Amino acid sequence: MSRIKTPLFFVLFLLFALVSSSSSFAQSKGKVKDFFKVKSPKIDYVRPDTTILIKYEEFPDDDSEANKSIYFNPKKELSIVSEDTTELDLGEQHIVEMSEEVLVDSTWIKIAGYYAIWDTHSINPYRIDGRQLKDTVDVVLYDPKLNRDYKMPLVKTPITSHFGGRWGKWHFGTDIDLETGDSVRAAFDGVVRINKWDGGGFGNYIVVRHYNGLETVYGHMSKAIAQPGQFVKAGELIGLGGSTGRSTGSHLHYEVRYQGNPIDPENMYDFPDYLLKGQSFQITSALFNYYNSAGKGSPSSGRRVAYHTIRSGDTLSGIAKKYGVSVSQITKLNGISTRTTLRLGRKLRIR
Structure with a gap:
């Protein structure tokens, strides 16, 4: 019986194949083992965002003068806390931005953090007595070079009641005659701070905060259209005239305020001629001496105990x-x- 001789190179080839197969199996086995050891990814719970953010695309460019203004600085992540309808009148305050001095229209103005408060409930959350002003504040009402215009709140502006004492109380605005449904428009560029119902006072009313540091109030409207946080241009429709709230006939109750302190609009406006008296307006403590006649120790929203x-x-x-x-x-x-x-x-x- 003859013996079959196996060539040496063939033996070596079989040994190499066996070793390679064992190594591959071990590696494969290791991979399977590692796969089952992989931990599940950690999931971080993110609290839902309940704020209303101002839309960036509606505001000026980063390099514009408007963007430098602290009065509402819309390019920053300014947010308005969503409303809780069960606590509408608590006057909850929300800090937006703090500053003691800001550059507005090439002029440094001390504002002492006045506009650090963003409040969608109270007309005057600032509680600053205008009689304590030490400096004269020059407010630029409109500036065509910066594309900041102004508009009268109504197409016609016949006055039916003036700023001052009335029926034993103090009237903090100017009443302008209108027909129910007439368009009410923003006086200057700004952001709507309040859209609210006040059955014992202003009815449907809106408060707008402006670039120039003023705030304007529009009361007794049949319908308030513009919403808190909405950017409006001068002349933009914000509501419809009416006779809601404590009103005896259709008219617009119009107020101009600085740091929460009402200013007689007729100091600023020539209503019969349908225009502003000047491009700028100077605010001094003397404007608020009427508080003494009104029997008020400090300024408030103008509403008494009801x-x-x-x-x-x-x-x-x-x-x-x-x-x-x-x-x-x-x-x-x-x-x-x-x-x-x-x-x-x-x-x-x-x-």
Whole structure:
């Protein structure tokens, strides 16, 4: 029987193939083992964003003069906290930006953090007494070179009631006659700060914060259109005229304010001729000496304490709706609960 001789190179080839196969299996086995050891990716919980952000594309370019203004500086991530309809009248304040001195229209103006407050509830959250102003503030009302214009709030501006004492109280604006449904327009470029209902006062009203440091108030409208955080140009439609709230006829209650302090609009406007009296306006402490005549120790939003006499069929929710306040505000002001029986003839403090 003959023996089969295997060539040496063939033996070596078989050994090499066996070793390679074993190595590949080990590597493959290792990969499978490592695969099952892979940990699940960590998932970070992100709290939902409940703020309303101002749209950047509606605002000036980064290098524009408008963008340098602290008055609302829209290019920054300015946000407005979403409204809680159960606490509408608490006057909650939100810090937007702090500064003691800012460059506005090539002039350094001390503002002491006045515009650090962004409040969508209260007309005057600043609580600054205009009589304490030490310097004269020169406010630029409009500037064609910077493409900042102005418009009158109405097409026609016949005055029906002036700034000052009226019926034993103080009237902090100028009433302008209109027909219900007439267009009400923004006086200057700015951002809407308040759109609110006040049943015992201004009815549907809007407050706009402007580039020049002023704020304007538009009251008794049949419909308030512009919303908080919305950028509006001078002359842009913000609402429709009417006779809502505490009003005896269709008209626009128009106010001009600086640091929350009302200024007689007729110092600034020539209403019969439908124009501003000048391109700029100087604000001094003397403008606010009327506080002494009005019997006011310090400036406020201009609304006094209000009471409601309970009548048959009244409910807390109905009273709150009538005056544009929350039920919780009424209960807190009167030390009662929602279960309290409403006695006929009792007076409830509303604000």
